Amino acid sequence: MVDTVLLAMVANPLDGLSDEMDELLDGFMSKPLVGSSGLGLTNYIFWMCVALALLLIVIFAFKGRQTKGLVPQGVFVNAMESVVEFVRDDMCKSILGDSWKRHFPFLAAIFFFIVANSIVGIIPGAHPGTGTIGVTGALALCSFFYFIVMGIKRMGPIGYIKSLAPKGVVFPLNVLVWVIELFSTFLRLVTLAVRLFCNMFAGHVVMGTFAILAALFVGPLMQGVSAAAMGYAAASAFWIVLLIVIYLVEILVGIIQAYVFTLLSAVYIQLVESE
Known part of the structure; x- marks a missing residue:
């Protein structure tokens, strides 16, 4: 992608930035690898499958080493146990x-x-699942249906529907409150999906932009050593x-987004269980 720009580059490395950015953004489009568009891989x-496979390997490796002794040994096992305890204590028990x-x-x-998807996303050329609204929407749907099912399981279908309007609110105000709460419930689905997608997509665009700038500014040095070329090379080192x-x-952003998504899911579950 960058090689064509490097060969055509003259005085100003930023001359090729517009074309490179267009190509970068086009690279974020969902494209079929196998099968037809929308139906294939x-x-x-x-x-996303790569991230899932790596996650399963890590989990099985962790469980295999963990069962070898009562006391956790090694950096890997201790680190994994710390993360699991963090999820358990800060996102489950506390809420x-x-x-x-x-x-x-x-x-x-x-x-x-x-x-796992966030870590895979830092691999150059990777397109992790959290970078598309389809996957983040599916995750949001899982969370949405999970807390809905928990609410129905606890109160029954009619009881859960009635619980959207607080007790003691007189008619017809209770109808208005019920409609607002129903809208708010479905809005949780949108906010979960869009928040995760926008943060992950924006991060990938920023990383790609800095990579392009670094490559563009080192280009003049390949055409010959000069004062201008050395200046561009210094700029490239900066990028x-x-x-x-x-x-x-x-x-860090990927971990924070995973924390926020999981924390909000736990809050929604707690809300239906406290009705």
């Missing part, structure tokens, strides 16, 4: 109370799935340093 689904055991598998699965920082920040 797309680039995003492929990398759900005594019912945390029932919901822990679901919430932990969501958290680790999002983190590379920023790119490394952005990579580290993106990993």
Whole structure:
């Protein structure tokens, strides 16, 4: 992608930035790898499967080493146990109370799935599942149906529907409150999906932009050593340093987004259980 621009580059490296950005954004489009569009294996689904496979390998490796002794040994096992305890204590016990055991598998699965996709997303050329609204929407649907089912299981279908309007509100105000609460319930689905997608997509665009700038500014140095070329090379080194920082920040953002998504799911579950 960058090679064509490097060969055609003359005085100003930024001359090729517009074309490169267009190509970068086009690369974020969902494209079929196998089968027809919309029905086959797309680039995003492929990398989502890669993230899922890596996650399963890590989980089985963790369980295999964990069962070898009562006391956890090794950096890997201790690190994994710390993360599991973090999900258990900060996202389950603190919000759900005594019912945390029932919901822990679901919430932990969501958290680790999002983190796995975020880590895969820093691989150059990767298109993780959380980078498309289809996957984040599916995750939001899972969370949405989960807390709805928990509410119906606890109060019954009619009881759950009635619970949307607080008790003691007189007619016809209770109807208005019920409609607002119903809209708010469905709005949770949209906010979960859009928040995760926008943060992940924006991070990938920023990383791609810094990578392009680093490559464009090092181009003149390949055409010959000169004062201008050395200046561009220094600028390229600056963009590379920023790119490394952005990579580290993106990993942190991915973990934070997984935390927020899981935390909100736990809050929604707690709301239906406290009615």
